[in-house]
């Protein structure tokens with residue numbers, strides 16, 4: 001990660017500060033007893049690919065600021081304790097978004113191993129399309145942040161191809177296609193572990209925000 005941060009212009013000092021803060025928080029992207037064998041196997045496969053440095057495991061915390069090294073996002077909420085990153089909003093393991101992300105910096109690619117729990121139900125037995133959109137946005141967003149820093153989703157277009165059964169495991173695979181000034185274009189596919197079923201495909205546009213302004217200043221100037 002240290003290498004990744006310097007690659008993307010995030011200072012080592014900021015990274016160390018972030019790391020020490022992040023260490024105090026629970027990392028939700030580690031295996032727990034709700035993970036199925038399929039989720040564990042896929043996780044082990046990616047961990048193995050981390051050994052030569054090609055892939056990096058991305059830790060995940062309940063507070064959005066802890067996710068992002070340095071000061072990519074400045075605090076806009078007076079009371080941070082009451083904020084909670086949306087996909088990490090449930091404490092009970094296995095009921096909501098169970099996921100772990102891995103970054104491939106040289107391919108500008110982020111994957112997410114996702115196991116939707118019963119609280120994400122839409123049609124009986126299947127994940128709600130909004131939960132699929134959330135995990136796609138978070139994966140693509142994470143990829144965009146590592147490439148461009150402070151960004152926001154301007155457009156997200158999803159084609160839902162096959163419903164995702166609750167409790168199954170899917171691979172959300174996203175990559176940066178193009179960067180044009182402040183615009184970052186990305187695409188993504190959501191597939192079953194065996195790759196045979198295409199559940200969804202998406203394209204997205206993220207816009208890099210003005211790095212000299214806080215998020216609050218940025219929003220009030222629009």
Ligand SMILES: CCCCCCCC(=O)SCCNC(=O)CCNC(=O)[C@H](O)C(C)(C)COP(=O)(O)OP(=O)(O)OC[C@H]1O[C@@H](n2cnc3c(N)ncnc32)[C@H](O)[C@@H]1OP(=O)(O)O
Nearest residue numbers: 064067137138141142152153154155182183205207209222
């Ligand atoms: C920690 C985990 C993170 C996970 C990721 C989660 C991501 C999110 O959920 S973000 C929340 C959802 N997104 C939002 O609320 C964003 C709301 N929108 C905004 O705030 C603004 O429109 C924003 C910031 C995207 C762009 O505003 P601004 O910085 O003023 O850019 P603006 O000047 O309008 O546009 C810049 C360029 O992008 C283009 N553009 C902007 N929006 C769009 C769009 N929707 N479609 C196509 N092009 C667009 C503009 O045409 C312009 O192009 P050009 O430079 O060629 O003229």
